[in-house]
Amino acid sequence: MPQTVKGVIARAKGAPVEVTDIVIPDPGPGEAVVQVQACGVCHTDLHYREGGINDDFPFLLGHEAAGIVEAVGEGVTGVAAGDFVILNWRAVCGECRACHKGKPQYCFDTHNAAQKMTLTDGTVLSPALGIGAFAEKTLVAAGQCTKVATSDPAVVGLLGCGVMAGFGAAVNTGGVGLGDSIAVIGCGGVGNAAIAGAKVVGATTIIAVDVDDRKLQWAKEFGATHTINSTSEDAVEKIRELTGSYGADVVVEAVGRPETYQQAFFARDLAGTVVLVGVPTPDLKLELPLIEIFGRGGSLKSSWYGDCLPTRDFPTLVSLYQQGRFPLDAFVSERIGLGDIESAFNKMHKGEVLRSVVEL
Template identity: 70%
Template sequence: MHKVKGVVVRAKNGPATVETILVPDPGPGEALVDVLTCGVCQTDLHYKVGGVGDDFPYLLGHEATGVVSAVGEGVTEVSVGDHVILNWRAVCGECRACRRGEPWYCFDTHNATQKMTLEDGTDLEPALGIGAFTEKTLVAAGQCTPIDTTLQDEQYAAVGLLGCGVTAGIGAAINTGAVKRGESVAVIGCGGVGTAAVAGAALAGATTIIAVDVDDEKLGTAQRLGATHVINSRSADPVAGIRELTGGHGADLVIDAVGVADTFMQAFRARDLAGRMVLVGVPDPGTVAEIPLDEVFSHGGSIKSAWYGDTLPSRDFPMLVDQYVLGRLDLDAFVSERIALDDVDAAFETMKSGKVLRSVVELDR
């Protein structure tokens, strides 16, 4: 049993506090990971405010890198000493999605069987089955994706963001949206996920990439990461603007990275005929958008939601790390600030300001 510090939220809307937690040695199929870095993601805030469930107390954090310090019986995926990115889609290989060759949709993903606890023995529910705002965490071995490339210490903060939001955005463009070279792409909403979708479109070879947001600073960041045009939808109609920038037709692919009714309808109507639309912004429960069925039929194309950007970590993480090392994917641009465990609760407030893409905890701070 290992006694370490971790960030816990005990009740809905309660503070995220640093507490002593107990982490067991790994059992069969499990791995113990010494955490190096962990990004502060919107999903962690959703846990904090009760938007994910009420299984408090939660151990927050999931966008992480670390070093495997011990493995349990039967583990072959990783070895002690491996540098890894943690993921929440450890595929089972046996469910109906896996059996039909679509493991990125796995319906029975693995997590550690044993529970990490508070000192009094209270079970902790780890965010997305990871719980990485801590010095050590216990996960299923399949939640560890080895990083073969030797990185500099300061690069792990950026690479860890592949564990969730950045990959969700890149995957929405490359995997779900299937961007082809020379296509036009519009992204509505340029927070961390939307900006990553812009970067993904650029990586895939899109030649017209239109970023839409209400914040000029976010639009500037999107331009640095590959947007060829920007539209501030506070002062301009985004549908008309996207059509004007695409010869009057609309974009081949439009990505809604916000997930409210207005942006959903903007994305639906800003597509070219037979164009594609991807919803990657997570809607609040009960959100409704009304679409006349005759428009669905007459417009053609497809409407898809992106679960984690249809990402398969074992396939996609190594490729994206390689693109980063080669200088084709600027993951460093997503790291707005580097903080300590004690700063996580304050980082949630900073997140609400919209002035950061990611605050990243570095465990040696």
């Protein structure tokens, strides 16, 4: 039987979020119902509320989550009732050209649950990133559930989006490794995850760039060896100074702005790599001298979800956290309830938190 639970929706562009009753169908073929235990408040949820993703209101917000599988539908074999899982928003299909090439992290046909969650009056909800986890329970495609070792859901749930995006941008997309130099522009949750990832894999020069000294202090705690406040120093010149005048091997842009991307481009070494993981708005445009793109060589990459493969990366990072080698718990700034999300959005907008996490 369908269940009625509490969830947080954005009913209209810019309107305050509200806690209301939502209806969760029984899982159909290939689907799972998950009892959500915790869900991080990610900037993407604010983008949804502000109409920055699309206008398919009302949205059921929340996507950075962990919980317990309550029930699965016909044909599901990868997870079972009782499993502790992290939810992901890129359930790979296994059939597209990327999957057939052995690169499922680039899957071009990721999928969500076929059935819809609704309000009690039948209004169809659009779940954020196909998840909708600011709710006591949610319906997802079974492939969106990644089984991991049981751990604090408020901590490991952050791998469902921001932390994985940042870690993967540095390690998977950027390929930073032992002895490399890396600069990270933008030191919120995603940028600091890139810094922490670079430290885990043995980068020796880790440069954090931001306009907020509080975020730069966070960056030091996650492993930055140098910090640059770009309101008082030229970030490109300083990065070059700190890398023997060459520039960094990898530069991660975690802001999503043309001006910071240009800094990243000119702050990399010859044949170095720029990784864009900051999410730009659709109106932004970039202008670079084509001769510079040709002359500097290297790679200009975009990072989708940290180019992660959840079945590979989530268990690995949970293991690193449990070994004390990856400070995943340091990303949790506060633990809140479903009714505190609007306040959490305000704190996030002001840069006062890395992550507020809703516990259910």
